[in-house]
Amino acid sequence: MTVQLAKDLEQFVHDAVRAGLYASEDDVIRDALLRLKQSMPEMTGPSHDSAGLTEAEMAGQELQRRLFEAGLVNEIKPPIRDLTPYQNRRAVLILGEPLSETVIRERR
Numbered sequence: 001m002t003v004q005l006a007k008d009l010e011q012f013v014h015d016a017v018r019a020g021l022y023a024s025e026d027d028v029i030r031d032a033l034l035r036l037k038q039s040m041p042e043m044t045g046p047s048h049d050s051a052g053l054t055e056a057e058m059a060g061q062e063l064q065r066r067l068f069e070a071g072l073v074n075e076i077k078p079p080i081r082d083l084t085p086y087q088n089r090r091a092v093l094i095l096g097e098p099l100s101e102t103v104i105r106e107r108r
Contacts, residue, residue, distance in 0.1 A: 003029065013025050013028045013029065016028045031074075034074070034075070035068075038068060038075060038076050053079060057079040060079060061076065061079065064076045064077065
């Protein structure tokens with residue numbers, strides 16, 4: 001696929017790569033398109049439709065949208081409806097010092 005960009009957009013893509021924000025021009029375009037896709041949920045199919053969501057699910061989606069807009073997450077995931085994979089999970093007992101103490105000790 002070949003994409004024609006206005007000179008200012010082409011320069012923006014090259015500058016983003018030169019600044020080290022992306023490894024290649026393809027990565028810049030891919031990221032831009034993913035962000036556009038996520039900002040247009042009506043174009044991504046029924047699984048992302050807000051109809052039928054519970055109040056808690058809508059609140060979760062709103063939180064993800066705000067985190068995405070702030071640049072803190074790079075995708076907005078649909079709510080988890082099938083909890084079957086999460087059933088029957090058990091905590092695993094791990095012996096030894098707490099992880100936080102291990103991290104502090106290794107940083108010294």
